[in-house]
Every structure is written in structure tokens, then in C-alpha cells.
Amino acid sequence: MKLRLAAAQRLKTVLAGEHFTPLGANDLADGRDRALANRLITTALRRQGQINVMLADLLEKGLPARSGSFEAVLRLSLAQLVFLPDLGAHSALFLAVEAVKRDAKARHLSGLMNAVLRRAQANSARYGLMDDALLLPEHFTTGWTAAYGSNAVAQFATTLTEGAPLDLTLRDNDPVLIEALGAEPLIADSVRLEHRDRPVEALPGYDEGRWWVQDAASAIPARLMGLEAGRSVLDLCAAPGGKTAQLIKAGYKVTALDSDGTRLQRLKQNMGRLGYAPIVVEADAANYDPASPFDGILLDAPCSATGTFRRHPEVLWNRTARDISGRVTLQQALLTNAFRCLAPGGTLLYCVCSLEAAEGEQQVSWALDALPGLELWPIAAGEMKGLEQALTPEGFVRTHPAMSPGSGNAGMDGFFVARFKRTR
Ligand SMILES: C[S@@+](CC[C@H](N)C(=O)[O-])C[C@H]1O[C@@H](n2cnc3c(N)ncnc32)[C@H](O)[C@@H]1O
Numbered sequence: 001m002k003l004r005l006a007a008a009q010r011l012k013t014v015l016a017g018e019h020f021t022p023l024g025a026n027d028l029a030d031g032r033d034r035a036l037a038n039r040l041i042t043t044a045l046r047r048q049g050q051i052n053v054m055l056a057d058l059l060e061k062g063l064p065a066r067s068g069s070f071e072a073v074l075r076l077s078l079a080q081l082v083f084l085p086d087l088g089a090h091s092a093l094f095l096a097v098e099a100v101k102r103d104a105k106a107r108h109l110s111g112l113m114n115a116v117l118r119r120a121q122a123n124s125a126r127y128g129l130m131d132d133a134l135l136l137p138e139h140f141t142t143g144w145t146a147a148y149g150s151n152a153v154a155q156f157a158t159t160l161t162e163g164a165p166l167d168l169t170l171r172d173n174d175p176v177l178i179e180a181l182g183a184e185p186l187i188a189d190s191v192r193l194e195h196r197d198r199p200v201e202a203l204p205g206y207d208e209g210r211w212w213v214q215d216a217a218s219a220i221p222a223r224l225m226g227l228e229a230g231r232s233v234l235d236l237c238a239a240p241g242g243k244t245a246q247l248i249k250a251g252y253k254v255t256a257l258d259s260d261g262t263r264l265q266r267l268k269q270n271m272g273r274l275g276y277a278p279i280v281v282e283a284d285a286a287n288y289d290p291a292s293p294f295d296g297i298l299l300d301a302p303c304s305a306t307g308t309f310r311r312h313p314e315v316l317w318n319r320t321a322r323d324i325s326g327r328v329t330l331q332q333a334l335l336t337n338a339f340r341c342l343a344p345g346g347t348l349l350y351c352v353c354s355l356e357a358a359e360g361e362q363q364v365s366w367a368l369d370a371l372p373g374l375e376l377w378p379i380a381a382g383e384m385k386g387l388e389q390a391l392t393p394e395g396f397v398r399t400h401p402a403m404s405p406g407s408g409n410a411g412m413d414g415f416f417v418a419r420f421k422r423t424r
Contacts, residue, residue, distance in 0.1 A: 003028060004076070004095045005069075005102070007037040011044055012072040020045060020314045031199075036087075044079040045313040046160050049134040051078050054127055058116045068105025074113060081120055082127045089124075093117045132157040137316055140306070144355060148400055155402035156309075159411040164310040166193045166200070167412075168211040169219050169246060171274060177211075180204040186406040187386035188223060189249075190216040194410060209274040214242040217307070217399040217413040220387070221351040222246035222298060224379055224397075224419055231295035235278070236285045236338055239263030241270045243298055244278050252296065254278040257285060286333040293343035301331045303352035303359045307414025310401055328358050332366060339371045339422065347377065348420040353413055355400060360416030364396070373424045379417070395419070 014020045028034040077096040100106040135157045170189045183191035222243040229251025238256035247254045256278040378395020386406040390399045397417035
């Protein structure tokens with residue numbers, strides 16, 4: 001019951017618009033309970049599009065208003081009944097009814113919960129055969145089909161239900177460590193663990209700081225800086241520091257800037273574990289004014305994060321068109337200040353973990369118009385070994401979850417990268 005209540009509480013916050021973070025040891029001390037609760041939540045989130053259809057079918061009058069945890073508990077039980085049959089139908093029904101009885105705002109709905117779940121149980125075979133196309137909201141399917149093609153979008157739905165593997169970036173190339181991790185090399189210094197039987201902190205090499213967690217797509221931009229070692233590089237929007245670590249590994253003199261003090265603490269802890277020591281600055285990237293300009297700047301701009309839907313399925317349902325246009329305006333302010341902080345001759349890398357052209361390709365056109373002295377420096381095929389298909393004719397990098405690096409086939413995050421030079 002404790003597990004169910006904790007899972008419902010977390011799902012409720014995500015349905016209200018918060019970012020999904022898995023339950024941790026502070027939420028549920030027992031590791032097995034925690035794993036099960038997180039499995040229930042992620043299944044409910046990944047299957048949200050199909051569960052929405054079930055809810056419309058099962059609740060003739062729609063969801064009752066002001067009903068506390070009712071919706072979250074119901075979604076978890078539907079996920080269990082239809083998509084996790086190994087967990088048993090009886091517990092899905094029994095625990096849901098008991099959970100709402102413990103919530104003063106939902107108690108009066110325990111009869112409805114029971115009736116709805118019994119009908120769902122009777123229909124579970126039919127619900128289990130629902131079309132995967134329902135997993136993605138229609139407006140995203142339309143835009144992404146135009147941009148990436150219908151085969152890719154059909155694969156997006158599959159990668160959503162399967163979730164993301166764990167990718168690591170290695171501090172040093174060490175075949176013995178790769179073997180000990182049970183990992184497959186992908187491209188450059190990225191490796192992939194398709195299956196994992198323990199927490200990240202318990203994997204070989206964690207304590208010694210021999211790798212950091214970073215999706216293979218997220219590891220692409222920092223490799224494209226193209227400057228000599230020893231040059232000064234500003235990592236804008238740096239926390240928790242995946243790209244900072246790569247820039248230090250490449251030999252640059254790195255300043256890591258972020259506006260969020262809590263996230264910067266995490267960056268410092270991460271760098272401490274890796275034995276790296278960037279200069280750390282807490283500031284707003286839109287008006288940071290450095291004492292001297294930098295030779296290189298990496299701007300990993302805040303974005304809709306639609307490219308991360310395999311790990312954050314909630315972005316599919318929580319993002320509105322207005323959110324995206326708000327991010328577009330912020331990205332333009334950050335690009336403008338990045339240009340101001342860059343020395344003539346310097347390199348600017350712009351990247352976002354978004355699948356939306358408005359935050360990627362269209363921002364490049366905007367920047368080339370709005371910032372005289374900024375020129376495109378196309379990325380070359382030779383810089384994208386093992387992932388040539390991600391290179392666009394303009395010399396951008398565009399990845400998406402239906403693309404796989406190297407010989408892998410389990411997808412990658414959606415990312416967009418463009419590279420510029422400041423000529424004057
Ligand atoms: C996508 S995350 C960055 C991930 C990071 N680059 C990495 O590779 O680990 C975006 C970051 O932007 C930061 N951010 C958002 N708005 C900002 C601003 N105006 N100035 C500086 N940082 C900002 C957030 O705090 C967040 O840490």
C-alpha cells in the first residue's frame with residue numbers, strides 16, 4: 001500500500017505539469033518496492049495516450065472534479081491491468097480501492113473506482129491491442145511525420161514503450177572497464193548498457209569517476225568544438241555537467257555557467273567525482289558579462305526537451321505550443337548574449353534536446369539574420385563517424401529516437417546541433 005500511495009503521489013505531481021523524477025530512497029526505502037513503484041509510474045506515463053482513450057471509454061461523465069488522488073490511482077491500476085499483467089489483476093483492483101479510501105478527497109469515489117476497474121478488467125484484452133499511434137499526441141505526430149517521415153514516427157512510439165538504455169561517456173578508453181560494465185561501444189567515447197541490474201552508483205568505475213551518464217546524442221555537441229587544447233571555453237547552461245566534463249576531457253580551460261544554484265551543486269559534485277575542476281559561475285546566461293571573451297562557447301539551451309520523451313514521457317503531454325514559443329524567445333536572448341561573450345574568430349555551438357524545428361533549424365536562420373558577424377561553420381561528415389545519417393545537407397546534426405549510433409539499435413535522444421564562427 002505504501003508503494004501504491006507513493007507512486008500515486010508522484011504521478012499526480014507529473015500530471016499537474018511537473019517534470020518526472022523517479023522515486024528515490026527517501027521516498028521508498030526498500031529497493032524492490034521502489035523499482036516496482038517506478039515501473040508502475042513509467043508505464044502509466046509511457047502509455048498515457050492509450051490510457052486517455054480507456055478513461056474516455058470507461059468514465060461516461062469524465063473524471064470527477066476535485067477528486068484528490070483518484071485519477072493518479074486509476075491510471076496506475078489501468079497501466080497494471082492492461083500492460084503489466086505479471087503483477088496480477090487482483091492487486092490492481094484491491095489496492096486502488098484501498099488507496100482512494102485513505103484519501104479524504106477521493107474516499108467517496110471508492111465504489112466508482114471498483115466499478116471502473118472491473119469493467120477495465122473485462123476489456124483488458126481489447127485495450128491491450130490498442131494502436132501504438134495513440135501513444136503520441138496528434139499535433140506532434142503531424143509535425144514529426146512532416147519532418148522525419150512516417151516510419152521514423154512509428155518507431156518513436158516503439159522507443160517510447162521500451163524506454164531508453166543507459167549510455168555512458170568514458171573518461172579514458174579502457175576495454176577492461178567496458179567489459180566489466182557489460183557495455184557495447186557506440187561512437188567515439190560513448191558506450192551503452194542495454195540491460196542493467198543495479199543502480200548507477202553500484203556499476204564498476206562509478207566511485208573512481210571513470211565515466212558519467214550521458215545519452216549518446218547528448219554527447220555529440222561538445223565533440224564538435226574544433227579548437228586546440230588549452231583554449232578558453234564557456235559552457236552556458238551547464239548543469240549537471242555532462243558537456244562540461246567532455247570539454248575538460250578535450251583539454252579546454254572551461255567555465256561552467258548555470259543560473260540554478262542547486263543544479264550547480266550537483267555539477268560540482270559530479271566534477272569532484274571525475275577529478276575535474278572547471279571555473280563555476282552562477283549567473284543568468286542572458287546577461288552574463290565576462291571580464292574577457294571566450295575562444296569557444298557551447299550553448300545547451302533550455303528547450304521543450306521533446307527529444308527526451310523516452311526518459312521523460314510527460315513532455316509529450318505537458319508541453320503546449322505556448323511553452324515552446326516561450327523557449328524560442330529565451331533561446332534567442334541566450335544566443336545574442338553568447339555571441340557577445342565570444343571572441344572574434346571564436347566558435348559557437350548551439351544545441352537543444354528538442355525535435356522541434358522552431359527551437360533548432362529556425363533558430364539558426366534567426367541568428368544568422370540577427371547577429372551580423374556570425375557565420376555558419378558546417379559540421380563535416382568526418383566529424384560524425386558512425387552516425388553520418390545525422391548530418392543534414394546544411395551541416396547541422398539532427399538526431400531522433402529512431403536513429404541509432406554505431407551498430408546499436410536502441411535509439412537515441414532527439415538533438416539538434418549547429419556550429420558557428422564569429423568573424424568579427
Ligand atoms: C538542458 S539543461 C543543461 C544540461 C547540461 N548542459 C549537460 O550537458 O549536463 C539546461 C540548463 O539550463 C539552465 N538554465 C535555464 N535558463 C538559464 C539561464 N537563463 N541562464 C543560465 N542557465 C539557465 C538550467 O538550470 C539547466 O541546468
